[in-house]
Amino acid sequence: MTSPRSTLSPTPRTLFDKTWGAHVVRPETPATPAVLYVDLHLVHEVTSPQAFAGLRARGRTVRRADRTIATMDHSTPTIPRARGSIPVVGGDQGAQLAQLARNCAEFGIPLLALGNDRQGIVHVIGPEMGLTQPGMTIVCGDSHTSTHGAFGALAFGIGTSEVEHVLATQCLLQRKPRTMAVRVDGRLHPGVSAKDIILAVIAQEGVDGGTGHVFEYMGEAIRALSMEERMTVCNMSIEGGARAGLIAPDDTTFEYIAGRPAAPEGAAWDAAVAEWRQLPSDDGASFDRTVTLDASQLAPMITYGTNPGMGMPIDARVPDPSAAPDAGRRQALDKALHYMDLRPGEPLLGKRVDVVFLGSCTNSRISDLRQAAALMRGRAVAQGVRMLVVPGSQQVKRQAEAEGLDAVFRAAGAEWREAGCSMCIAMNDDRLAPGQYAVSTSNRNFEGRQGKGGRTFLASPLTAAATAITGVITDARTMVH
Amino acid sequence: MTLTAERGGSETARNADGSEVRARIVRFTAPAVLLLANDIDTDQIIPARYLTTTDKTGLGDKLFSDWRYDANGQPKPDFVLNRPEARTAQVLVAGYNFGCGSSREHAPWALVGFGFRAVVARDFADIFRNNALKNGLLPVAIDAAAHERLVASLTATPGASVTIDLADQTMTLPDGTSASFPVDTFAQHCLLSGIDELGYLLTADADIRAYEAGHPGRIRTSGVGAS
Numbered sequence: 028m029t030s031p032r033s034t035l036s037p038t039p040r041t042l043f044d045k046t047w048g049a050h051v052v053r054p055e056t057p058a059t060p061a062v063l064y065v066d067l068h069l070v071h072e073v074t075s076p077q078a079f080a081g082l083r084a085r086g087r088t089v090r091r092a093d094r095t096i097a098t099m100d101h102s103t104p105t106i107p108r109a110r111g112s113i114p115v116v117g118g119d120q121g122a123q124l125a126q127l128a129r130n131c132a133e134f135g136i137p138l139l140a141l142g143n144d145r146q147g148i149v150h151v152i153g154p155e156m157g158l159t160q161p162g163m164t165i166v167c168g169d170s171h172t173s174t175h176g177a178f179g180a181l182a183f184g185i186g187t188s189e190v191e192h193v194l195a196t197q198c199l200l201q202r203k204p205r206t207m208a209v210r211v212d213g214r215l216h217p218g219v220s221a222k223d224i225i226l227a228v229i230a231q232e233g234v235d236g237g238t239g240h241v242f243e244y245m246g247e248a249i250r251a252l253s254m255e256e257r258m259t260v261c262n263m264s265i266e267g268g269a270r271a272g273l274i275a276p277d278d279t280t281f282e283y284i285a286g287r288p289a290a291p292e293g294a295a296w297d298a299a300v301a302e303w304r305q306l307p308s309d310d311g312a313s314f315d316r317t318v319t320l321d322a323s324q325l326a327p328m329i330t331y332g333t334n335p336g337m338g339m340p341i342d343a344r345v346p347d348p349s350a351a352p353d354a355g356r357r358q359a360l361d362k363a364l365h366y367m368d369l370r371p372g373e374p375l376l377g378k379r380v381d382v383v384f385l386g387s388c389t390n391s392r393i394s395d396l397r398q399a400a401a402l403m404r405g406r407a408v409a410q411g412v413r414m415l416v417v418p419g420s421q422q423v424k425r426q427a428e429a430e431g432l433d434a435v436f437r438a439a440g441a442e443w444r445e446a447g448c449s450m451c452i453a454m455n456d457d458r459l460a461p462g463q464y465a466v467s468t469s470n471r472n473f474e475g476r477q478g479k480g481g482r483t484f485l486a487s488p489l490t491a492a493a494t495a496i497t498g499v500i501t502d503a504r505t506m507v508h
Numbered sequence: 509m510t511l512t513a514e515r516g517g518s519e520t521a522r523n524a525d526g527s528e529v530r531a532r533i534v535r536f537t538a539p540a541v542l543l544l545a546n547d548i549d550t551d552q553i554i555p556a557r558y559l560t561t562t563d564k565t566g567l568g569d570k571l572f573s574d575w576r577y578d579a580n581g582q583p584k585p586d587f588v589l590n591r592p593e594a595r596t597a598q599v600l601v602a603g604y605n606f607g608c609g610s611s612r613e614h615a616p617w618a619l620v621g622f623g624f625r626a627v628v629a630r631d632f633a634d635i636f637r638n639n640a641l642k643n644g645l646l647p648v649a650i651d652a653a654a655h656e657r658l659v660a661s662l663t664a665t666p667g668a669s670v671t672i673d674l675a676d677q678t679m680t681l682p683d684g685t686s687a688s689f690p691v692d693t694f695a696q697h698c699l700l701s702g703i704d705e706l707g708y709l710l711t712a713d714a715d716i717r718a719y720e721a722g723h724p725g726r727i728r729t730s731g732v733g734a735s
Contacts, residue, residue: 052715052716052719053712053715058694058697059693059694060692060694064716064719064720064723066725073559074559074612074613076562077562077563077564080562081526081528084522084526085525085527087526090716093729093730094729095729096734097734101559118560119561120560122560123561137730138734139735144733145732145733145734156732158727163726163727169610169611170609184635185635186612186613186638188613188639188643188705189642195706196709196712196713196716197716197720198709200694200705202692204634234547234608235604235608238634265635268608268633270634288731288733289727289732334547334608355603355604358545359546452556453556454559454560461579471610473549473552474552474574475552475555476556479555479557
């Protein structure tokens, strides 16, 4: 694995160090944070209106509209509609979408509005268009911006004040975070997926294990993942407390980017790849912390509680709060089990669910839909279970339809929907009723996240598909051949 | 500067150059209330269904909505924000990892809208801490021993007062003891002087232009099919 770059660079540097260093406009001092340049700014309807209002009040323009792109995803309806048609959205959601359209028109920002063939979840469409590339800095007023780290881009969520900062200056004020290597050795067994890796990392390190750090995922199991699977892993870095999660770019990365609308071409492509090959962490580069996991020991994971760290192997039993190591965790577990209406020692396998949600920026890409469809082909969603399949983008939807995946889901009795965040955040009409249980491929099982009083079990697309068929929480390994 | 809360409704006040009018925060004494839980996520602080607003104000009534109101929208008498001592409280005390999850700045907007000026916790999630500081809401992280004393005081006397001194980075507890807390030097400077961070960032314009001249960048967002 030794490469020529090791001899060129006197101090071995991490992928993060290189990417950070290449974007410093003004270095950090004890008195002031670094001014960090942003290569790509992604915008959506929910966290941007107040930022545009601020720009307007200051009489400022958007500095780099050509590095900014907006989409509509969080509160958009996913009810089936004719291709290219624009749904009527009423109420506050409609007003917010209209405000985004006005803001983009006024400030000259490209917008993928409802009805556009490339509209979709902000973290699905960036990579899909080839806008997400190695070594870039990418921000968005959305914590799952960490998704783009799968390409070796430094990508993280920001608040609305910072959205305004980036709109006005294309820069952010940032203190350099610490680094944490997350090494996943070994090979996954069939029926165990990228989602299970990240749920296992968070269960092991806790929801604040990565606070103040940027993760770099590495090791044999990570190298073996496809780009879409890598995105699933990086997506949930924030659920482990890390603002960003990176994976070094390699041939898998370059193959994914090649030929996409915003990808470089010809000589520019060759130059880009040559540059991207310099990005991986140097041999001997040091991290502030290192944690390890053995992929070959992993089972499908599922959460039982009300944060993504409350996860366990699907065949384990709900933990007993009285065995918690301290009073804080005992109280948290008590509260979570009360909310989830679960008892200590109870198995989750066989637990009846009401809803299965396949979608979200974690698991709504074409490979997720293919995995689920392969399991569901010729089978039916169990009586009394509602299954929503929500593709991450219009492009994913189109691709799935071209492959006949929509027909598989529909024949099984699942709902085939339009692209959007949908039941991951429940800002539209896709939500759980109070008390309902869902197996969800999304990223958060917080109280009420999928609808007030709703109860979420986070799991992989395979677990979701298997559960939809049986109507009870099911280990997909018993159905995979 | 008045110490009473903005409890929703008003427009953001601005200076002549459009920058937001910021209250200088130096030192204040105010009642504190206890919401002792770890990992309080921003979905609890302000549920997603309230994020359809295009304003920063008016979210105070929605703060902790799902913990605060019953199914009929009536205040739950046991919940801390519905108790008498919460009416004048300006400091919220929680456990570890306050503000984890979603990056929504609506979380500090809702806390400020209710009347809070500081959240005291063992530690904070990164994005929440950043967002809070940009809205004049102090994230005060104190050590285990001080936290334990504070919880004991507030359990015995709900609504007891604390003093938070940003300049000294110290908090005086109801029992008279004090605790220090870390604050980023730059954020502290902005809060003490009542200036917003964008004002500083705008002074970097020449550096930004120089950077852009040397880094043309590889992507353009126009031309990928957006309107």
